[in-house]
Amino acid sequence: MTSSALERGSVLAVESDPGGGFVAPGLGEFYPEPVATFSLLGVDFEITRITIILWVATLAMIAFLVASVRKPSIVPGKLQFVGESGYSLIRDGVARDVVGPRGLPFAPFLASLFFFILANNLMAIIPFAQISPMSKFAFPLVLAAICWVLYIYIGIREQGAGRYFKDILFLPGVPKPMYVLVTPIEILQNFVVRPFTLAVRLFANMFAGHMLLVVFALGATYLFTVGNFSAVFGPISALMAIVMTFFELLVIFLQAYVFTVLMGTYLNGSIEAEH
């Protein structure tokens, strides 16, 4: 529940139903009023509160990471331990175990992905922000596009362009007549579906999570103020908002991790030839 959401909700409610019935929050949630707009080299920039949340989350995560390694020691302090655990989770769990023996150089990239997504996702349940920038499709799309470029580039670099594309076009070990079916699927899979699902999975999870929270929160406030017997459902709605917030916390970590692990498997496919 955000102030702007409340505003928009009330505005929409007034607009669509002057009688005062409950109007569910809509897409307007994700298009708050810009704080500032400017145009640079023909591109329009809108600084909205979501943009500011993105910057705050990013800078906070950078500050946390830098602070955790500022004075590195063999026996870690609390802060270093937390940072180190996160980094090890990706370095050992994804870069080494998923990408493979030659995956360690990708650990910083994968860790960046993880921490960046995690920090932005966490904004979904942090009071006064309570919206994840990842629920704006632009940001997951940026990450997915970078991943897309990276795993294709690594595939070409590690296996050679001819071998890499040949293995994708003509999957080894498949009977020749089956190529009619398999080849288009493989092309679609490797060059369209992978980056698209990567971006959409993260975006849709955060988008839906935010919508759920807003619906329950706004529902609760509406039910408390409606002034008739249905006010008894207010606490239930508020409770649901709280429960869903904890569920959202799970989703936040899970989606950040899933994005990173999937990118790890794509990198693994690029580094190691198909067998």
Added chain:
Amino acid sequence: MSILAAESPNPLIPPVGEIIIGLIAFAIVLLVMFKFVAPRFEQVFRARREAIEGGIERAEAMQAEAKAALEQYRAQLAEARTEAAQIRDQARAEGQQILEELRTQAQEESARIVARGEEQLAASRQSVVNELRGQIGALAVTLAGRVVGESLEDEARRRGTVDRFLDQLDGMAAGGSPDGRTGSSVYAPEGGR
């Protein structure tokens, strides 16, 4: 955008500005991660690994040292044992040698004592024989003189008859048995009967 918002915009079509902002934000994270955070973490991991491996290596070195010391002690112990055995053998051999020497010495001594005893015995026997010979001669002459009734002493002496007789007796006895048997044969009939 406010117009778009009012017109229910498509959330899957992002504005270019947001994409650029997202790119910049992620680029900063990447930069900090690659330039600062990841190297530091790797450094910590390396230091920790080295610390652990160093500890293990130290422990291994200590173990090897202890093992070497044990080997050395064992070798020394074995050496000492063989040395002790050698000394014991040597001592035994020496003891045997000493015993042997003593035995030969004792045998020589006893042989010497026996020889001397025999000599003394022979000497005393000779003296007894000589004495007896004189007395027997005198007794025999006296006895013969009484039997004959005259003194034969002077003549007997003059002619050395008694001596000759005794010598013959001696010679006979010597032909039968070399020494004291004559005496014993002389005495034995008396003692036996």
